Amino acid sequence: MTDIFEVPSPDNNLLDKAEQLRLASIKTSQTNNNERIRALNLMADSLEKNSKEIIDSNFEDYKKAEIKGISKALLSRLKLSKEKLNLGIEGIRKVGDLSDPLGQIQIKKELSKGLILERKTVPIGVLGVIFESRPDAVMQISSLAIRAGNGVMLKGGSEANFTNQAIVSALKKGLQKSNIDDNAICLLTSRKDSMAMLNLEKFINLIIPRGSNELVKFIQENTGIPVLGHADGICHLYIDDEVNLDIALKVALDSKIQYPAACNAIETLLIHKSIAPAFLKKAIPIFNSNNVKLIGDKKAVKLGVAFEANYEDWQTEYLDLILSIKIVDDLEEGIAHIQKFSSKHTDGIITENISNANKFMSEIDSAGVFHNCSTRFADGFRYGFGAEVGISTQTLPPRGPVGLEGLVTYKYFLRGEGHSVDDFSSGKSIYTHKDL
Amino acid sequence: MTDIFEVPSPDNNLLDKAEQLRLASIKTSQTNNNERIRALNLMADSLEKNSKEIIDSNFEDYKKAEIKGISKALLSRLKLSKEKLNLGIEGIRKVGDLSDPLGQIQIKKELSKGLILERKTVPIGVLGVIFESRPDAVMQISSLAIRAGNGVMLKGGSEANFTNQAIVSALKKGLQKSNIDDNAICLLTSRKDSMAMLNLEKFINLIIPRGSNELVKFIQENTGIPVLGHADGICHLYIDDEVNLDIALKVALDSKIQYPAACNAIETLLIHKSIAPAFLKKAIPIFNSNNVKLIGDKKAVKLGVAFEANYEDWQTEYLDLILSIKIVDDLEEGIAHIQKFSSKHTDGIITENISNANKFMSEIDSAGVFHNCSTRFADGFRYGFGAEVGISTQTLPPRGPVGLEGLVTYKYFLRGEGHSVDDFSSGKSIYTHKDL
Numbered sequence: 001m002t003d004i005f006e007v008p009s010p011d012n013n014l015l016d017k018a019e020q021l022r023l024a025s026i027k028t029s030q031t032n033n034n035e036r037i038r039a040l041n042l043m044a045d046s047l048e049k050n051s052k053e054i055i056d057s058n059f060e061d062y063k064k065a066e067i068k069g070i071s072k073a074l075l076s077r078l079k080l081s082k083e084k085l086n087l088g089i090e091g092i093r094k095v096g097d098l099s100d101p102l103g104q105i106q107i108k109k110e111l112s113k114g115l116i117l118e119r120k121t122v123p124i125g126v127l128g129v130i131f132e133s134r135p136d137a138v139m140q141i142s143s144l145a146i147r148a149g150n151g152v153m154l155k156g157g158s159e160a161n162f163t164n165q166a167i168v169s170a171l172k173k174g175l176q177k178s179n180i181d182d183n184a185i186c187l188l189t190s191r192k193d194s195m196a197m198l199n200l201e202k203f204i205n206l207i208i209p210r211g212s213n214e215l216v217k218f219i220q221e222n223t224g225i226p227v228l229g230h231a232d233g234i235c236h237l238y239i240d241d242e243v244n245l246d247i248a249l250k251v252a253l254d255s256k257i258q259y260p261a262a263c264n265a266i267e268t269l270l271i272h273k274s275i276a277p278a279f280l281k282k283a284i285p286i287f288n289s290n291n292v293k294l295i296g297d298k299k300a301v302k303l304g305v306a307f308e309a310n311y312e313d314w315q316t317e318y319l320d321l322i323l324s325i326k327i328v329d330d331l332e333e334g335i336a337h338i339q340k341f342s343s344k345h346t347d348g349i350i351t352e353n354i355s356n357a358n359k360f361m362s363e364i365d366s367a368g369v370f371h372n373c374s375t376r377f378a379d380g381f382r383y384g385f386g387a388e389v390g391i392s393t394q395t396l397p398p399r400g401p402v403g404l405e406g407l408v409t410y411k412y413f414l415r416g417e418g419h420s421v422d423d424f425s426s427g428k429s430i431y432t433h434k435d436l
Numbered sequence: 437m438t439d440i441f442e443v444p445s446p447d448n449n450l451l452d453k454a455e456q457l458r459l460a461s462i463k464t465s466q467t468n469n470n471e472r473i474r475a476l477n478l479m480a481d482s483l484e485k486n487s488k489e490i491i492d493s494n495f496e497d498y499k500k501a502e503i504k505g506i507s508k509a510l511l512s513r514l515k516l517s518k519e520k521l522n523l524g525i526e527g528i529r530k531v532g533d534l535s536d537p538l539g540q541i542q543i544k545k546e547l548s549k550g551l552i553l554e555r556k557t558v559p560i561g562v563l564g565v566i567f568e569s570r571p572d573a574v575m576q577i578s579s580l581a582i583r584a585g586n587g588v589m590l591k592g593g594s595e596a597n598f599t600n601q602a603i604v605s606a607l608k609k610g611l612q613k614s615n616i617d618d619n620a621i622c623l624l625t626s627r628k629d630s631m632a633m634l635n636l637e638k639f640i641n642l643i644i645p646r647g648s649n650e651l652v653k654f655i656q657e658n659t660g661i662p663v664l665g666h667a668d669g670i671c672h673l674y675i676d677d678e679v680n681l682d683i684a685l686k687v688a689l690d691s692k693i694q695y696p697a698a699c700n701a702i703e704t705l706l707i708h709k710s711i712a713p714a715f716l717k718k719a720i721p722i723f724n725s726n727n728v729k730l731i732g733d734k735k736a737v738k739l740g741v742a743f744e745a746n747y748e749d750w751q752t753e754y755l756d757l758i759l760s761i762k763i764v765d766d767l768e769e770g771i772a773h774i775q776k777f778s779s780k781h782t783d784g785i786i787t788e789n790i791s792n793a794n795k796f797m798s799e800i801d802s803a804g805v806f807h808n809c810s811t812r813f814a815d816g817f818r819y820g821f822g823a824e825v826g827i828s829t830q831t832l833p834p835r836g837p838v839g840l841e842g843l844v845t846y847k848y849f850l851r852g853e854g855h856s857v858d859d860f861s862s863g864k865s866i867y868t869h870k871d872l
Contacts, residue, residue: 416809
């Protein structure tokens with residue numbers, strides 16, 4: 001996306017689509033739980049029925065992409081096998097099984113006799129989702145959006161255009177049999193439209209980008225619409241002096257190599273100086289045999305780390321089998337390093353000292369603070385949320401792995417019998433402020 | 437603020453202050469409930485002890501402002517009488533009485549044997565508050581910030597500089613006797629610094645502007661830091677055909693005249709055509725006798741409204757005794773008008789028809805949707821939140837009147853015994869996802 005420097009104004013065609021989507025999203029917000037569950041099942045049925053067209057469309061996309069010579073990694077993400085499609089369909093039914101996020105009463109109180117305040121969860125409205133490659137994201141995001149009573153405007157990578165169109169066409173056919181207006185799902189296919197989406201403040205309430213750091217950064221810097229997501233995932237693991245070395249080795253290795261391209265994999269290992277010789281003696285051969293390139297500060301190099309780190313390393317998300325290592329004098333220095341360089345995604349400590357663990361978890365203000373376990377657990381599925389729309393590294397909620405709960409907001413409902421504020425100013429009425 | 441078009445970079449002096457504040461805010465986040473309550477009481481004691489200096493400083497500010505010829509409204513907001521100061525002090529003690537917003541467990545579950553996930557409320561970090569005139573805001577905001585474990589950077593209007601300095605000096609003296617680092621409150625006095633504050637993304641987690649629409653808009657457009665607040669408050673009241681005319685009149689009048697300069701006062705009244713003649717016949721003389729200037733569409737003018745409205749009127753926040761009136765054919769037209777022009781603050785319906793009320797409250801996506809009561813109830817104190825930092829018109833939480841609850845966020849704490857994700861991939865471990 002780095003070649004796009006201008007966000008175009010939406011043209012009339014896009015504005016029409018956005019208006020239809022907005023109206024459909026209002027209708028969707030009025031549906032009840034059973035109607036939304038039924039809609040998801042009809043969406044899943046329709047995908048099953050149209051699976052041949054979808055797989056064929058994906059084959060077209062794949063052939064084109066191969067000729068174009070796109071990278072192997074992108075090709076593998078683009079490929080939608082029958083198994084992947086079935087997993088996507090199963091995922092939609094599972095989202096139907098999640099409990100209704102709407103209509104949850106968060107506050108209910110009597111402000112005064114006959115004047116009742118309620119705060120209830122309601123849909124956000126319209127989600128704008130921009131994602132790269134993975135056509136399975138269309139199924140996941142659409143089902144989460146509808147489950148939470150929202151409309152959704154989708155824009156996938158152009159290399160998956162045929163696949164995305166086939167999937168959305170099937171989803172809409174499913175919706176047509178349900179009580180939900182099929183305009184609640186809207187697919188954009190041109191890059192111009194997807195950029196203009198960033199200017200649809202009046203129609204879109206939340207942008208969810210799913211893709212490279214560059215994509216996310218570009219979107220964050222070029223829209224006034226709130227963005228749910230994260231650009232960098234610079235996660236740390238600090239190994240304290242009082243540790244069980246086996247746990248430290250196991251967790252450090254898992255945090256780095258279990259899936260190095262994930263945002264929740266660690267980029268930097270901080271090691272207390274008094275445990276560093278013993279730890280690195282065991283760890284270096286293991287990392288080497290797992291093809292992890294180790295880069296360290298001067299002290300780490302003295303202890304056998306092959307390459308010396310420069311300042312840039314502490315703020316780099318490698319997304320690869322590369323790990324930077326720093327030896328620190330104490331817990332405080334470890335915390336200070338993380339406070340400076342963390343992208344506030346997930347940071348962990350390995351220690352047998354509970355008060356050190358508590359200090360670390362309290363002073364590090366990342367979305368996830370972990371003790372004696374792999375940073376790779378920072379994930380909506382592993383947290384048991386059933387499905388995930390993304391991981392937010394912002395300070396304000398929703399932060400961390402965001403499930404269905406992140407696709408709703410709340411509003412205040414106040415019901416009276418002709419109550420005026422003046423009656424309270426004059427002393428004629430009084431506030432009772434009683435929880436109901 | 438409209439004369440400022442450039443946001444300067446923070447200078448070294450400001451960066452030093454911000455760093456001290458950041459470190460103090462981390463220490464504050466570690467304090468327990470009793471320590472924070474004690475700090476608030478010491479802050480209140482110190483204000484009492486230094487009340488003469490504060491009142492004297494305010495007198496200096498007032499004299500200067502009078503000579504400068506600032507408006508009467510501003511002068512009256514600037515004035516800090518002994519009574520207002522005492523109310524502020526009492527307010528601080530009341531914030532101490534509110535229940536602790538920190539450490540609330542929102543989620544607690546076992547992900548697998550020995551792997552426990554908790555989501556708990558934590559402070560946001562550092563708040564940046566920019567406000568105009570009212571020196572009482574310093575006391576209110578500082579106490580709310582400290583109560584929720586945050587640090588706060590404050591910038592008030594320059595016309596209240598002496599007062600603000602005297603208040604902050606007293607608050608800091610109070611904090612010095614407590615367990616909270618007095619660097620947790622930081623006052624800026626130059627306009628250059630207050631604008632540079634908008635570029636302190638690394639130090640400030642949330643900006644809270646309290647002032648004119650122009651100030652809020654300027655801030656929203658010139659910072660990458662999340663902003664809690666609202667610019668416009670264009671609130672509507674829709675009067676349905678099936679109404680109790682007395683209720684309709686009473687609520688319409690209260691919503692407009694009880695305090696017309698408030699953001700929760702209505703700017704537009706929408707009236708169902710079949711009730712409009714009867715309603716306006718009674719309402720026009722009452723509004724006239726209360727000096728409310730009525731502006732209406734053609735149909736309203738035919739029914740006696742004095743002035744004709746233009747398009748601009750439907751999107752104007754008068755903040756004054758002016759009311760625009762539109763006659764609509766039905767509920768749907770009323771809802772559509774509000775969906776188009778509402779600033780999503782608070783919109784109300786007057787009706788005896790429950791299903792119409794429900795439709796209205798469900799289809800209007802404002803922070804507050806009211807039935808048969810005045811829009812002026814949209815307020816943190818009236819909602820029973822004890823204190824209010826502001827009212828947010830954004831779609832995502834916190835929205836509506838925001839109390840102490842809006843000054844906290846949450847984070848995920850995961851504690852294990854050496855758990856690795858690989859053990860789950862290989863089938864060696866299984867997820868239990870059991871609520872605790």
